[in-house]
Amino acid sequence: MAGGGVGTSLLLMAGIMVAVGLCRRLTRRRLRTHQRLCTFLLEMFSTFQICACTNELCLLGNVEPKPHTALTLTYGFTVLHGLTLTGSTCNPCGTLQPMWGGGISVKMGGLKITAQFMAAVLARVFMHFIWSLEMAEPHFGALSQGCSSPMQTTETQAFCIELLFSVVFQLSVLRVEGVNPKYKVHLIALLITMLVYAGGNLTGAIFNPALAFSLHANCFYDKFFSYSLVYWIAPSLGTILVAFIWDEILPRIS
Numbered sequence: 001m002a003g004g005g006v007g008t009s010l011l012l013m014a015g016i017m018v019a020v021g022l023c024r025r026l027t028r029r030r031l032r033t034h035q036r037l038c039t040f041l042l043e044m045f046s047t048f049q050i051c052a053c054t055n056e057l058c059l060l061g062n063v064e065p066k067p068h069t070a071l072t073l074t075y076g077f078t079v080l081h082g083l084t085l086t087g088s089t090c091n092p093c094g095t096l097q098p099m100w101g102g103g104i105s106v107k108m109g110g111l112k113i114t115a116q117f118m119a120a121v122l123a124r125v126f127m128h129f130i131w132s133l134e135m136a137e138p139h140f141g142a143l144s145q146g147c148s149s150p151m152q153t154t155e156t157q158a159f160c161i162e163l164l165f166s167v168v169f170q171l172s173v174l175r176v177e178g179v180n181p182k183y184k185v186h187l188i189a190l191l192i193t194m195l196v197y198a199g200g201n202l203t204g205a206i207f208n209p210a211l212a213f214s215l216h217a218n219c220f221y222d223k224f225f226s227y228s229l230v231y232w233i234a235p236s237l238g239t240i241l242v243a244f245i246w247d248e249i250l251p252r253i254s
Helices: 005-030 036-056 068-085 090-100 106-133 155-174 179-198 209-215 217-222 224-253
Strands: none
Touching: 005 155, 005 179, 036 068, 036 179, 036 209, 036 224, 068 179, 090 155, 090 224, 106 209, 155 179, 155 209, 155 224, 209 217, 209 224, 217 224
16 A cells, blocks of 8 residues: 555544544533533544544555554554543443443433444544545545454354453553553553454454444444444443442452
């Protein structure tokens, strides 16, 4: 793949991040007194950024040298997302955990999860429109790929991998909660990169239901039960398991 194509993709993702940053700032200024609407829009814009950028990153997975380029981009953009999207979870599983512990109400949690899935759909529609313009080499033929079949193992193994990765991720997020934010964002980015390296060739290592739907909506249409089991239920169960251990078991043995 030509370097110019990669450069165009990087500029596109940078443009998305700048646009989302402006939308988030405007939302905070104009809708500060409308808490629910403000929360909804901030979560939607933030999740849109992650889903749109990850859709584009997936097109760069075969850039040489493999897998170093893809992993470097994964780490770099995860750091940028962490620095620019403070206060947003962008992951239904990240919203379930405080809902279980009583940190946020069920109504507020449902509002955030709705925003996340709406953003996932909007990001997919937007990126398909951008790809249809074929502005860069990675976009050529991107719309004709259909289901990219991220599940390269048995359904049972894929379920276990996504559940395990969700447990590891959510536990790590809780563990580094008190770490200085400028260090925490790098720790989380490193963890995500390691998980992608470990399981990306088997399930995509997504552990985010909204992102999974945005990336692989065609697969959900073709095999809804299998993909909802692996990419929605497994990470959600992992999150609930972590919340139960963290809130109910650890306090009793510590």
